[in-house]
Amino acid sequence: MAFQTNSKIVKWIDRRLPIFSMMHHELYEYQVPKNLNWWYTFGSLAGIILMLQIITGVVLVMHYTPNTELAFDSVEKIMRDVNYGWLMRYMHANGASMFFIAVYIHIFRGLYYGSYKQPRELIWMIGLVILLLMMATAFMGYVLPWGQMSFWGATVITNLFSAFPVIGEALVTWLWGGFTVGNPTLNRFFSLHYLLPFVILGAVVVHLWALHTSGSNNPAGVEIKGKKDWIPFQPYYTAKDMLGFAVFALVFSIFIFYSPDFFGEPDNYIPANPLKTPPHIVPEWYFLPFYAILRAVPDKLGGVLLMFGAILVLFVIPWLDTSKVRSARFRPVYKWWFWVLVFDCLVLGYVGSQPPEGALILIGRLATAYYFLHFLVIMPLVGWFEKPLPVPASIHDAVLADKKAKESADA
Amino acid sequence: MRKFFLTAALSLGVVTAAPAMASEGGHIKRLDWPQDGIFGTYDRASLQRGLQVYQQVCASCHGLKRVAFRTLTDLGFTMDQVKKIAAEYEFEDGPDEEGEMFTRPGAPYDYFPSPFPNEKAAAAANGGAVPPDLSLIVKARRGREDYVYSILTGYEEAPDGFTVPEGGHYNSAFPGNVIAMPPPLSEDAVEYADGTPATVEQMAKDVVNFLSWAAEPKMEERKRIGLRVVIFLVILIGLLYGIYRRVWARVDH
Numbered sequence: 001m002a003f004q005t006n007s008k009i010v011k012w013i014d015r016r017l018p019i020f021s022m023m024h025h026e027l028y029e030y031q032v033p034k035n036l037n038w039w040y041t042f043g044s045l046a047g048i049i050l051m052l053q054i055i056t057g058v059v060l061v062m063h064y065t066p067n068t069e070l071a072f073d074s075v076e077k078i079m080r081d082v083n084y085g086w087l088m089r090y091m092h093a094n095g096a097s098m099f100f101i102a103v104y105i106h107i108f109r110g111l112y113y114g115s116y117k118q119p120r121e122l123i124w125m126i127g128l129v130i131l132l133l134m135m136a137t138a139f140m141g142y143v144l145p146w147g148q149m150s151f152w153g154a155t156v157i158t159n160l161f162s163a164f165p166v167i168g169e170a171l172v173t174w175l176w177g178g179f180t181v182g183n184p185t186l187n188r189f190f191s192l193h194y195l196l197p198f199v200i201l202g203a204v205v206v207h208l209w210a211l212h213t214s215g216s217n218n219p220a221g222v223e224i225k226g227k228k229d230w231i232p233f234q235p236y237y238t239a240k241d242m243l244g245f246a247v248f249a250l251v252f253s254i255f256i257f258y259s260p261d262f263f264g265e266p267d268n269y270i271p272a273n274p275l276k277t278p279p280h281i282v283p284e285w286y287f288l289p290f291y292a293i294l295r296a297v298p299d300k301l302g303g304v305l306l307m308f309g310a311i312l313v314l315f316v317i318p319w320l321d322t323s324k325v326r327s328a329r330f331r332p333v334y335k336w337w338f339w340v341l342v343f344d345c346l347v348l349g350y351v352g353s354q355p356p357e358g359a360l361i362l363i364g365r366l367a368t369a370y371y372f373l374h375f376l377v378i379m380p381l382v383g384w385f386e387k388p389l390p391v392p393a394s395i396h397d398a399v400l401a402d403k404k405a406k407e408s409a410d411a
Numbered sequence: 412m413r414k415f416f417l418t419a420a421l422s423l424g425v426v427t428a429a430p431a432m433a434s435e436g437g438h439i440k441r442l443d444w445p446q447d448g449i450f451g452t453y454d455r456a457s458l459q460r461g462l463q464v465y466q467q468v469c470a471s472c473h474g475l476k477r478v479a480f481r482t483l484t485d486l487g488f489t490m491d492q493v494k495k496i497a498a499e500y501e502f503e504d505g506p507d508e509e510g511e512m513f514t515r516p517g518a519p520y521d522y523f524p525s526p527f528p529n530e531k532a533a534a535a536a537n538g539g540a541v542p543p544d545l546s547l548i549v550k551a552r553r554g555r556e557d558y559v560y561s562i563l564t565g566y567e568e569a570p571d572g573f574t575v576p577e578g579g580h581y582n583s584a585f586p587g588n589v590i591a592m593p594p595p596l597s598e599d600a601v602e603y604a605d606g607t608p609a610t611v612e613q614m615a616k617d618v619v620n621f622l623s624w625a626a627e628p629k630m631e632e633r634k635r636i637g638l639r640v641v642i643f644l645v646i647l648i649g650l651l652y653g654i655y656r657r658v659w660a661r662v663d664h
């Protein structure tokens with residue numbers, strides 16, 4: 001049903017800029033599989049969090065001063081003197097963690113249901129670009145309050161670039177805008193931290209454009225074939241996503257109001273001091289798996305390359321996965337390897353949070369090796385050898401089969 | 412749905428477990444603080460005693476530069492009392508009409524002064540160690556209140572075979588067990604106006620409560636608003652769940 005209206009004004013505008021038609025199309029005509037489960041809410045949730053980050057960030061900038069002499073004090077002023085400044089800052093700092101939780105779940109969801117497979121390769125790859133941009137944004141944001149971890153985290157991570165042969169040293173000096181992390185570094189990080197979220201926003205638009213071209217994948221991993229397979233976004237997924245947002249808001253609020261420093265490091269409440277190195281420097285939790293991969297290699301350059309490789313390898317998995325079947329639901333062997341990967345990433349995160357000593361060094365190396373083996377070896381091999389379960393003929397059939405299984409389980 | 416409540420419940424568990432994380436190195440005593448927990452608030456009488464300990468003991472070495480006198484009304488003081496407290500300090504101000512600097516008594520808009528003009532002077536007066544500003548100390552240490560309390564009450568005889576270097580003091584809580592700060596508290600170091608016996612433990616508790624407030628003066632407001640937000644969201648979730656069920660009842664799923 002095409003867009004219709006009686007309002008002259010809406011008609012006038014729509015003829016010149018078909019924004020109402022477009023909204024109508026996306027909400028009522030765009031076909032969404034009817035079997036999307038709760039794991040599918042994390043995408044729109046990430047979008048909401050991006051908006052929250054932008055809004056709280058813009059308010060913070062009204063009071064924040066990007067200067068090494070003043071940055072820490074200005075953040076403390078926000079916490080103490082600006083009306084609800086503490087709320088803005090805690091929302092922004094915890095919002096960054098929530099953003100990564102939502103996006104990591106979103107990515108693993110995609111891995112499980114094979115959402116990266118043909119014809120959704122570009123949706124997946126744009127998603128990875130968003131992840132990279134988020135990492136850059138969060139890393140630079142963490143430098144802004146100019147606490148001890150801000151300074152030393154920035155020093156350690158930017159120093160990694162010195163591992164590149166020949167140009168390394170010059171590259172780091174160029175990044176810093178000087179010979180140490182200092183005021184020019186803080187200023188450029190601030191500038192980019194303000195810019196990149198809007199680049200992310202642009203990437204999200206492209207991500208959704210590609211999504212609405214191929215359509216959503218779904219837990220059954222089969223395409224929409226008939227009328228019984230799909231429902232419009234409104235009111236079904238609006239109602240579902242709203243409920244998801246509200247539950248998220250509750251979890252988020254518990255952190256903001258009752259444990260606002262849960263994800264933070266106490267050291268970042270000490271103003272940056274270039275002469276005093278903290279006992280151990282740890283990045284924010286969302287970087288820990290990558291940090292573990294970095295340290296798994298005894299050679300600095302090797303570590304850096306492997307760390308970037310950990311994300312780059314994800315770009316090619318649409319071609320590494322040889323299975324004809326999308327959803328891991330119908331892949332009895334691969335399903336287990338998926339959970340091994342999840343566990344492996346948690347192990348990497350833990351190893352990254354600890355000083356590299358004793359058995360942890362070995363565990364970190366094994367976990368790193370598994371991470372790459374999973375994508376480079378297990379994925380292609382399992383796809384060949386595995387005998388998948390019969391895939392439902394349609395989404396509607398999958399829904400009916402689920403219903404039956406549930407009823408017999410309840411009885 | 413069940414998964415979601417599980418996630419929420421799990422994160423609640425994690426949140427309440429967070430303060431239990433210990434500081435590495437020293438021995439940390441665990442206490443119950445009035446500001447702990449969802450409904451925890453500051454103990455006003457203890458904050459006022461803590462201010463007294465800070466002023467009479469710690470202030471000779473440690474600054475509190477992020478705390479303005481005006482905020483002391485949080486401790487239950489009236490504005491007149493706050494003006495009196497501020498007026499006990501002197502501040503350099505100016506320049507005046509003639510271009511001269513002058514000193515004037517402190518006012519509520521002033522901040523607690525720091526005892527040393529700069530870090531070099533602070534280090535020189537303390538055998539090379541700089542006494543940190545205490546405004547954020549509770550948030551800046553793993554273990555928070557427990558840690559600072561354990562430092563203040565952690566001065567002991569060094570165990571046999573442990574040599575304490577010149578200018579150091581054995582402290583069971585400090586990482587490495589040797590701290591440059593001489594034991595700041597001793598029995599009756601202050602005389603409390605409300606008659607509370609000034610034991611070392613009592614003074615340590617009071618000053619830690621005070622420093623906890625100094626680090627997070629908005630804590631009570633935060634929890635108060637939080638409670639309303641949480642109640643609102645629980646009701647909202649109930650309503651949205653009802654809507655969700657009604658809308659999806661039309662779908663064969």
Ligand code: HEM
Nearest residue numbers: 053054057058060061064089093096138141142144145197
């Ligand atoms: C992709 C979205 C964003 C992410 C992931 C992000 C992440 C972060 C992080 C991790 C911090 C450090 C928080 C702390 O420990 O205090 C931070 C600080 C900051 N961010 Fe963002 N941010 C985002 C968007 C924005 C935007 C759009 C703006 C401004 C328009 C902004 C302005 C600021 C400012 C002024 C600070 C310093 C104040 C503070 O430390 O609380 N951010 N950001």
